[in-house]
Amino acid sequence: MKKILNNPSDFVDESLRGIVLAHSDMLRSVGDPRVIVRSDAPVRGKVAIATGGGYGHLPVFLGYVGQGLADGACVGNVFSSPSADAMLTVTKSIDGGAGVLYLYGNYFGDKMNFDLAAEMARDEGIQVETVRVTDDVASAPAEQMSKRRGVAGVFFVYKIAGACAESGASLEEVKRLAEEVVINVRTMGIGFSPCTIPASGKPTFEIADNEVEIGIGIHGEPGISRQETAPAKELVSQLLAHLTADLDLVPGDEVSILVNGTGSTPLEELYVAYKEAHSWLSQKGIKIFKPFVGEYATSLEMAGFSISVLKLDETMKALLQAPVNTPFIKQL
Amino acid sequence: MKKILNNPSDFVDESLRGIVLAHSDMLRSVGDPRVIVRSDAPVRGKVAIATGGGYGHLPVFLGYVGQGLADGACVGNVFSSPSADAMLTVTKSIDGGAGVLYLYGNYFGDKMNFDLAAEMARDEGIQVETVRVTDDVASAPAEQMSKRRGVAGVFFVYKIAGACAESGASLEEVKRLAEEVVINVRTMGIGFSPCTIPASGKPTFEIADNEVEIGIGIHGEPGISRQETAPAKELVSQLLAHLTADLDLVPGDEVSILVNGTGSTPLEELYVAYKEAHSWLSQKGIKIFKPFVGEYATSLEMAGFSISVLKLDETMKALLQAPVNTPFIKQL
Amino acid sequence: MIQLQQLHELFQEISKRIHEKRDELCELDGFAGDGDHGISMDIGFAAACAVSPDEFTDIGEYLKVCAKSFIQAVGASIGPLYGTAFLRAAKYATGKSALSAEDCVQMIQLGVAGMQERGKAQLGDKTLLDTLLPFAQTLRDSMDAQGSWADKVKTAMQEAHAGMESTREMVANIGRSSRLGERSRGGVDPGAASAYVVLQAGADLVSLRVGEFAG
Amino acid sequence: MIQLQQLHELFQEISKRIHEKRDELCELDGFAGDGDHGISMDIGFAAACAVSPDEFTDIGEYLKVCAKSFIQAVGASIGPLYGTAFLRAAKYATGKSALSAEDCVQMIQLGVAGMQERGKAQLGDKTLLDTLLPFAQTLRDSMDAQGSWADKVKTAMQEAHAGMESTREMVANIGRSSRLGERSRGGVDPGAASAYVVLQAGADLVSLRVGEFAG
Numbered sequence A, B: 001m002k003k004i005l006n007n008p009s010d011f012v013d014e015s016l017r018g019i020v021l022a023h024s025d026m027l028r029s030v031g032d033p034r035v036i037v038r039s040d041a042p043v044r045g046k047v048a049i050a051t052g053g054g055y056g057h058l059p060v061f062l063g064y065v066g067q068g069l070a071d072g073a074c075v076g077n078v079f080s081s082p083s084a085d086a087m088l089t090v091t092k093s094i095d096g097g098a099g100v101l102y103l104y105g106n107y108f109g110d111k112m113n114f115d116l117a118a119e120m121a122r123d124e125g126i127q128v129e130t131v132r133v134t135d136d137v138a139s140a141p142a143e144q145m146s147k148r149r150g151v152a153g154v155f156f157v158y159k160i161a162g163a164c165a166e167s168g169a170s171l172e173e174v175k176r177l178a179e180e181v182v183i184n185v186r187t188m189g190i191g192f193s194p195c196t197i198p199a200s201g202k203p204t205f206e207i208a209d210n211e212v213e214i215g216i217g218i219h220g221e222p223g224i225s226r227q228e229t230a231p232a233k234e235l236v237s238q239l240l241a242h243l244t245a246d247l248d249l250v251p252g253d254e255v256s257i258l259v260n261g262t263g264s265t266p267l268e269e270l271y272v273a274y275k276e277a278h279s280w281l282s283q284k285g286i287k288i289f290k291p292f293v294g295e296y297a298t299s300l301e302m303a304g305f306s307i308s309v310l311k312l313d314e315t316m317k318a319l320l321q322a323p324v325n326t327p328f329i330k331q332l
Numbered sequence C, D: 001m002i003q004l005q006q007l008h009e010l011f012q013e014i015s016k017r018i019h020e021k022r023d024e025l026c027e028l029d030g031f032a033g034d035g036d037h038g039i040s041m042d043i044g045f046a047a048a049c050a051v052s053p054d055e056f057t058d059i060g061e062y063l064k065v066c067a068k069s070f071i072q073a074v075g076a077s078i079g080p081l082y083g084t085a086f087l088r089a090a091k092y093a094t095g096k097s098a099l100s101a102e103d104c105v106q107m108i109q110l111g112v113a114g115m116q117e118r119g120k121a122q123l124g125d126k127t128l129l130d131t132l133l134p135f136a137q138t139l140r141d142s143m144d145a146q147g148s149w150a151d152k153v154k155t156a157m158q159e160a161h162a163g164m165e166s167t168r169e170m171v172a173n174i175g176r177s178s179r180l181g182e183r184s185r186g187g188v189d190p191g192a193a194s195a196y197v198v199l200q201a202g203a204d205l206v207s208l209r210v211g212e213f214a215g
């Protein structure tokens, strides 16, 4: 295991310390180093968005803390849920009086902790609502949407709910819109090679040199099939066929797409995937409105990529263009 | 070789096609798909900055094309210089009448092509000046500074020269300032594992599971030593000892630093490195002004990182804070 | 009657035993989980022990702080599960400075119900509930029956042990290991194993101090 | 005298031979370089061939377009090296519609000097210059001597061959391979090898058409 680290058990805290040191103008930690909020939190009168989950997915989750996205986040150990206590601390630190939306990926560990935190926060008089992102089409069939996990598509939910909250909407409105985005976003990923969790020192899964895992999860969870590598064109069309069918897209629909790298796949390759996605969708008469390409949700150094598709309406299009300013993600 | 690609020989052009499709609002290609300029080029009356080099280093080079940085770039095959003809096309497309600065890393192939392009451009009446970045301390001793290669430190030169050009300075002034930055920036990298060039399908170098290459080049060029992996604290202090000695830094000096990932090293780990760099420099009484952490110059999926240190004066500090807007790099 | 101080001693005993089994529990978790279960349990109960009983007279207040201390120390799955159990028990005990045997049984019931509510798992899902549910149920069913508390606890512990063992042949249906499906069969669930350690510590204290409990 | 059309035929012959040696040259480059040399040369000379000679009467104009075509097709090291050589030769030939043997020798001299100026390499640096410089120098030195052009070219080719072979035991001192230092020893430099192919094509045309050259 060749990694930039000292003692593996200090990895998360040292990395977080580096983030807060480097970006002290925009972020601060609140007591617990694993609780990080935007430096101007709480923003009075604004609905606050809290998120969190296991570490190792940067820019998910801390990277989404800032103007136009979330207000605070907490992280646990690598790929492991942070504590309900940390979530409660985030909640209390960002509540500006208009309530807090818990917005996170649908993992059971996170759900248990966030639910417990919500119970405790309500005990302290803070209004809390929850939206869980369930965009990973490979993780459960369409009839069991609520069992689906949350992966890179969470970006779109942060983006649109964040812009909505920034505009002064109420907790009810932000929640409703976030749910609307969740209903309209789908993601599917392909894994090429695993990552290594510092504390364990072992790869998260094994895979042959000529094989890829279609539908892989963000922690290396097995997908729907393992197959021989194929040209970019085929891989992309395989993903898009699943995604557009699951979303019932028809010619004339307008979407945004996110081609996301999971860690060690070069940006150069992600743009090859984007080119293929563009031509596949164009051929089907589906219009791309505002594409995103890059690392928006990673799994340490896992190699692979995912494509997320968001079916758009005019409200979402407007909010997608709103400015963002975090140390990790910026939009002018 | 598991990569997102179709025919390896189409890799560069398909990737570039994806970039221009995804960012058509900010970039356009000029005839040759490997020549990319900002969409508002030429900017009348502004000194234009041209850059270029081999492909596979995103965001270097195309990623630096946009407001506040460069005006145009061309790329060659992976790790191979683009042609003088492509450079001439960039030059003609971005010249806004105030002349063009060629700003690129000091590699002989690039130098030969840029020099030939400059000859041809001058024949056509365009004023051209050249600054080559020589920040890699491991590539030649201090007495042979002009032999040193250019690596991630090129970011600082783009940033400051770009902001200077944007402010309306003359070609002579932009050139002088770019040279000033080159004199004050140093970089050193560490390689953990190689990348694979699509066309060759073979790793760029071999290295044992417990070894790192200190002083590695951006194409996997051997550095100054190969040694056993060590804790982050040691690796970082090794780099900083070289860098600060080479720059003659003394307590009280102010620097900016860039902790750059070379491809597959997780952002989480880069921040561990940043934390260590912060405490090392603090201990030496050197102040960090505006740090950068992330992927600013990569080598496909090579694992490793580099640290760049720029010794600052007030002019550089002001320009370092100027806004930037490219599809790949943004600063508000 | 059980005093606040004795609860503290119970946490200390649990913490000691979990600490001894730490690596074993991690190993069990390594089979189909992420190998951290021993660490989480160790940290959690150490945190509960760290709460000084001397500052409290109300058992509910004390347990609430223990719960928060546990929750603060541990996220993962174990934090909210035990945290919720402690909070539910604390709520019941609020206002009390000593607990009867019946109180204890009631609190165990409420705690386990809290875990079930939080985790949405059923008997047979290969979780800690497979140890805890049979224990709690057997104990409650025996409450009004004849016999000593020590015997009743002993019987309930036999059920707990059988429950724990039964997880070996189960396929995980919830939590991290569920993604492995069939491949999760063949190992005892780490949460079920650690829950048995927790219960055993309690049972041993009861049999050691059977007089006090009878009081 | 050599006509414009014959230069075009020369480029065609070079292109054909380089294409045949393409993989061999890539293999040589693979030893200490990046394995693309055969591809670059192939693309470059194919581009030079693609320029139709029929539209020109001025050899200088024609060669300038060939140079730009070569430069357009190839970057790397080879593009600017051959590109510069062609441009220097083109400059000399501007205004001429035919070339004497002396003109050819002069243009070769200028071209090789352009390569040296562009690449800053010396004899012994393990580059194409180790083939080209001995050739150009021997030819120039023999210019005023007795003997047929065919013989002079033959002698110069022997020097070129020796120069190429000498790169085998050299350590690369410039360009991509120089980073390997000692490890670059033991293989013929690909640029030196391809330069020999280029010269051989020229030399064979001279001996085939010795009458025309004498004219």
Ligand SMILES: Nc1ncnc2c1ncn2[C@@H]1O[C@H](COP(=O)(O)OP(=O)(O)O)[C@@H](O)[C@H]1O
Pocket (backbone or CB within 6 Å): A080, A081, A108, A109, C029, C033, C034, C035, C036, C037, C038, C040, C041, C076, C077, C078, C081, C115, C118, C119, C120, C121, C126, C127, C128, C129, C174, C175, C176, C189, C190, C191, C192
């Ligand atoms: N939803 C659930 N309900 C009940 N118990 C659960 C649930 N999810 C997990 N567990 C228990 O938690 C144990 C794993 O704990 P631990 O390893 O600390 O957490 P994590 O799975 O987050 O790493 C499992 O063995 C199981 O007994």
Ligand SMILES: Nc1ncnc2c1ncn2[C@@H]1O[C@H](COP(=O)(O)OP(=O)(O)O)[C@@H](O)[C@H]1O
Pocket (backbone or CB within 6 Å): B080, B081, B108, B109, D029, D033, D034, D035, D036, D037, D038, D040, D041, D076, D077, D078, D081, D115, D118, D119, D120, D121, D126, D127, D128, D129, D174, D175, D176, D189, D190, D191, D192
């Ligand atoms: N500075 C230089 N001067 C002369 N020849 C050079 C120089 N640099 C490289 N070469 C020649 O170029 C050849 C390599 O060409 P090629 O493989 O096409 O370019 P690259 O090295 O960019 O991949 C070398 O074998 C050498 O003969």
Ligand SMILES: [Mg+2]
Pocket (backbone or CB within 6 Å): A079, A080, A081, C034, C036, C076, C077
């Ligand atoms: Mg865990």
Ligand SMILES: [Mg+2]
Pocket (backbone or CB within 6 Å): B079, B080, B081, D034, D036, D076, D077
């Ligand atoms: Mg090359």
Ligand SMILES: [Mg+2]
Pocket (backbone or CB within 6 Å): C029, C033, C034, C035, C036, C037, C176
């Ligand atoms: Mg676990």
Ligand SMILES: [Mg+2]
Pocket (backbone or CB within 6 Å): D029, D033, D034, D035, D036, D037, D176
């Ligand atoms: Mg080569």
